Amino acid sequence: MGGPFARSPREHSDEPLPGFKLAYPMLAADGASCGFSGVTLGRAHVYRAVDDAICAHGSRHACPSRWCDCGFYCFHEMGAARDLACEPDHRSAVLLEVAASGRYRRYERGLRYARQRVKTVRIGRCDCGRPAELLADSGAGSVGWRRLLPVCRNCAADRPVLRPERFAELAGGVQVVLEGSPTGLGDPPADPTAAAPAAAAPAAPAEDPGTVALLSAEIAVLHARLDETLVRLEEVQARLDELTRRDRP
Template sequence: MPLRGYKLAYPVVSADGTEAGFTGVSLGRSRAYGITADAECVGNAAHHCPATWCGCGFYCFHSLSDARALACDSEFQHSVLLEVEARGHYIRCEKGLRYSRQTVTAVRAGRCGCGWPAKAFADAGDGLVGWRRLLPLCAACAASRPVLSLEEFARLAGGVSVSRDEQAVAWAANSAVPASDADMVPLLSAEAALLHARLDQLQSQLDRLTGEN
């Protein structure tokens, strides 16, 4: 039976825009993989993964909370969270597994760099041969950029479920504090002053036109 796990990865899209996949966040970032993949050692392809004397193989955490905790590291904050089924040979560790074969069953897009929940992917400006790395963005940050929607990424990746991370959505909802009446006073005063200035300008133009006639 497969073992369920959670891991971080960087989303990528092929150079021709017809496929989507992932790369690892550490040693595995030099190779892209799809929904179902077999691990390959980047240093020596002659042996099977995972080898006890080598650090090769796929990695995953047992718990979702550990994967989310790692995503807080600034080095990995632009990654996505994958839910995977681990198969084949594996080595069990304290917090997770190192294993030979995996199937990605779900993708969670976390936070945009500004802190709001991600709603799309955009070109990150880097990648590897044949693949461009993608950056999770919220609606506001994605407004002026060409983006790939979560739904389109899911289609290109083979139909895997891709959604916003529920923890990021809940955090944003709890952090959104509505403005109080006291907060609105300076804003309304500024708008009133701008309106009066505009009316004075229009009145001055009207007086000038009336005088000329």
């Protein structure tokens, strides 16, 4: 069968392609397995360390489809994922190093693809800014899954936690790295009450202009993708109109 769907260019890779992305670490309600959930599209869906994409909108088409935004996403560069992690909404996410395979489509800064293997999970900082060493229950989640929160030992206090080695095991043998995500911030002063006056301390600017520029670029990319989606929607609508007109007696 012909039609516009058959004409859409596709790419396929049997060789795994490296990529980087953010995700929330998840623990199954029965505590027997771990997985990941997306930070933007498909937030409600939990995927395993090795998994195939399904349509986030409940369609039964193969992912990724030209006509839909579903599928796994990754960046080509680890830096792009780290930049996204600076956004307040994503600060509790972990950074994944993945191998993408199967059908894929390119976008400006990465790939959208069908099959994924999570190789490495990089755990960054606790909300308080200290390097995170444990995973605690965040209080958020989806049906059957609790979302885990990277925390430092101080903030974990006596909360129930999952150790990173256990997460690695329950996720099916991924590598977990505690990296404390370098932020460029230094050690705290030995005595906070004796901190030097602000004028005498040339500290890092509160708003890193580089981060602002990168987030602005990210917004521009999202706008471009939205425009592209609207153009496609019009194309499909026009084709549908044409077909329904033709079928009319």
